[in-house]
Amino acid sequence: MLSDGMVVIPQATISRLPLYFRVLNEYNHLGISVISSEEMAGNLGITSSQLRKDLSYFGDFGIRGTGYDVSDLLKQIKEILGMDKNRRIAIIGAGKLGTALAGYPGFKMHGLEVTALFDIDEAKIGQQEGKVEIFHLSELSNKKRELGMEIAVLTIPASVAQQVTELVIKAGFKAIWNFAPVRLEVPEHIILQNEDLVVGILTLSHHLSRKLGS
Amino acid sequence: MLSDGMVVIPQATISRLPLYFRVLNEYNHLGISVISSEEMAGNLGITSSQLRKDLSYFGDFGIRGTGYDVSDLLKQIKEILGMDKNRRIAIIGAGKLGTALAGYPGFKMHGLEVTALFDIDEAKIGQQEGKVEIFHLSELSNKKRELGMEIAVLTIPASVAQQVTELVIKAGFKAIWNFAPVRLEVPEHIILQNEDLVVGILTLSHHLSRKLGS
DNA sequence: ACCACCTTGTGATTGTTTTCACAATCCATT
DNA sequence: AATGGATTGTGAAAACAATCACAAGGTGGT
Ligand SMILES: NC(=O)c1ccc[n+]([C@@H]2O[C@H](COP(=O)([O-])OP(=O)(O)OC[C@H]3O[C@@H](n4cnc5c(N)ncnc54)[C@H](O)[C@@H]3O)[C@@H](O)[C@H]2O)c1
Ligand SMILES: NC(=O)c1ccc[n+]([C@@H]2O[C@H](COP(=O)([O-])OP(=O)(O)OC[C@H]3O[C@@H](n4cnc5c(N)ncnc54)[C@H](O)[C@@H]3O)[C@@H](O)[C@H]2O)c1
Numbered sequence: 001m002l003s004d005g006m007v008v009i010p011q012a013t014i015s016r017l018p019l020y021f022r023v024l025n026e027y028n029h030l031g032i033s034v035i036s037s038e039e040m041a042g043n044l045g046i047t048s049s050q051l052r053k054d055l056s057y058f059g060d061f062g063i064r065g066t067g068y069d070v071s072d073l074l075k076q077i078k079e080i081l082g083m084d085k086n087r088r089i090a091i092i093g094a095g096k097l098g099t100a101l102a103g104y105p106g107f108k109m110h111g112l113e114v115t116a117l118f119d120i121d122e123a124k125i126g127q128q129e130g131k132v133e134i135f136h137l138s139e140l141s142n143k144k145r146e147l148g149m150e151i152a153v154l155t156i157p158a159s160v161a162q163q164v165t166e167l168v169i170k171a172g173f174k175a176i177w178n179f180a181p182v183r184l185e186v187p188e189h190i191i192l193q194n195e196d197l198v199v200g201i202l203t204l205s206h207h208l209s210r211k212l213g214s
Numbered sequence: 215m216l217s218d219g220m221v222v223i224p225q226a227t228i229s230r231l232p233l234y235f236r237v238l239n240e241y242n243h244l245g246i247s248v249i250s251s252e253e254m255a256g257n258l259g260i261t262s263s264q265l266r267k268d269l270s271y272f273g274d275f276g277i278r279g280t281g282y283d284v285s286d287l288l289k290q291i292k293e294i295l296g297m298d299k300n301r302r303i304a305i306i307g308a309g310k311l312g313t314a315l316a317g318y319p320g321f322k323m324h325g326l327e328v329t330a331l332f333d334i335d336e337a338k339i340g341q342q343e344g345k346v347e348i349f350h351l352s353e354l355s356n357k358k359r360e361l362g363m364e365i366a367v368l369t370i371p372a373s374v375a376q377q378v379t380e381l382v383i384k385a386g387f388k389a390i391w392n393f394a395p396v397r398l399e400v401p402e403h404i405i406l407q408n409e410d411l412v413v414g415i416l417t418l419s420h421h422l423s424r425k426l427g428s
Numbered sequence: 429a430c431c432a433c434c435t436t437g438t439g440a441t442t443g444t445t446t447t448c449a450c451a452a453t454c455c456a457t458t
Numbered sequence: 459a460a461t462g463g464a465t466t467g468t469g470a471a472a473a474c475a476a477t478c479a480c481a482a483g484g485t486g487g488t
Contacts, residue, residue: 205296
């Protein structure tokens with residue numbers, strides 16, 4: 001399958017690729033060089049046909065009768081997810097959440113690099129958060145050019161999120177990962193991903209209510 | 215619709231309820247007491263029929279020809295999501311992410327209360343994180359009984375997540391919100407929700423790659 | 429070179445979620 | 459009480475996603 005760029009890939013498929021990446025890394029670490037879809041899916045708690053279908057959106061990576069070459073498949077997934085590009089990230093809002101994310105080693109492990117933090121609190125400007133410096137928001141455009149960042153992470157209060165979004169877009173960012181609990185208005189060509197943590201725990205709360213109530 | 219407990223409610227529907235809650239709160243704040251599905255959906259960037267269908271899973275909350283009573287619908291959604299129960303939460307792992315979550319006012323706003331933090335680092339035990347005390351993990355059972363917590367949030371290293379999960383279940387927690395990037399094995403009756411932050415940003419990275427490559 | 433066996437890749441099928449479109453019904457006005 | 463205008467609630471249709479089931483194609487042994 002594939003070769004032209006017109007194929008629509010389910011969002012659910014893309015969401016599973018990081019899981020595949022992680023379990024493949026474990027196999028790699030254990031010295032397992034070939035893995036069947038059946039075994040890998042078993043480890044992940046999904047069906048083998050779902051795994052195969054997911055991969056088939058991007059190409060024919062397996063060997064019939066044998067399975068998938070672990071390091072080859074790792075390379076393919078890295079490429080699909082852009083992990084081979086070593087993308088640079090700016091975090092806007094050096095508060096509790098922003099600094100927690102800045103120090104998260106999981107990003108580097110997935111080919112992402114937090115390159116700068118931005119804030120407007122003068123007390124924070126110039127400080128280091130781990131190895132990452134905190135700049136004033138007014139430096140956003142400059143530093144983007146200088147450091148080549150592509151993705152902006154918004155960890156700022158909801159009340160300022162829209163206006164900061166506009167600055168971010170003006171600075172030339174093409175992708176925004178938003179943690180503020182607010183719907184952002186962005187132009188068509190900007191890629192926006194909302195991370196709403198309250199959804200997860202309220203889903204739990206709902207299931208608790210249903211279970212006890214039935 | 216509804217009255218018996220056998221109706222299956224789409225996960226996607228439940229995930230949207232917190233958004234409805236938020237926008238309804240805004241209307242409430244602005245003194246708007248009645249709202250149509252059309253207007254509300256417009257504000258959220260979804261279709262009005264989706265909003266109406268979502269609500270219809272839980273009951274007939276609207277008034278034909280008029281719309282929905284804002285404060286009534288708020289009350290209904292609170293009940294559906296268990297926000298009226300004022301659920302108490304334990305956070306296991308008082309590290310960067312755990313303490314960021316502990317101080318997040320969004321929980322209280324959604325009827326959730328972070329009641330205790332747990333860790334095994336002696337240096338952290340006894341400290342206060344905001345108004346929340348950090349206890350030793352060995353106190354988990356005691357404190358659960360004492361404080362009546364229902365949901366355990368796991369913000370601990372992936373390497374210890376499975377063993378801590380077993381402690382959490384033994385302590386009597388029925389719901390787990392897991393931030394560690396690992397698949398947890400839990401019994402049937404435990405409600406598990408995984409929060410995988412890497413998925414969000416790798417989705418962005420993937421879309422960046424696709425867009426530039428096409 | 430053939431055979432027995434294994435696992436992929438994928439059309440067909442089944443299941444789930446969203447959208448459509450309109451009957452039902454409520455409100456306001458006369 | 460009857461009419462007109464508005465908006466809900468919901469079956470039916472369409473779109474989307476997961477699973478099934480098997481032909482295609484590969485491996486290893488003889
Ligand atoms: N803390 C959490 O666990 C958590 C969880 C989910 C969502 N969120 C959301 O993430 C956002 C940040 O949360 P937090 O807990 O880190 O808050 P915080 O108050 O600790 O941090 C916010 C930071 O943003 C900075 N800031 C304010 N206005 C700014 C501007 N115009 N430009 C740049 N920086 C600005 C502040 O100086 C502060 O450092 C909020 O929208 C919150 O709702 C937080
Ligand atoms: N920091 C982030 O932004 C981020 C983002 C996504 C996921 N996560 C995940 O969340 C988890 C925590 O991340 P973090 O950055 O807060 O790490 P951290 O190292 O800052 O905190 C981990 C805490 O867990 C404690 N701990 C270790 N073993 C324990 C045990 N057996 N029982 C109780 N507590 C124990 C440690 O003492 C430490 O305080 C990790 O699994 C990480 O992968 C973190």
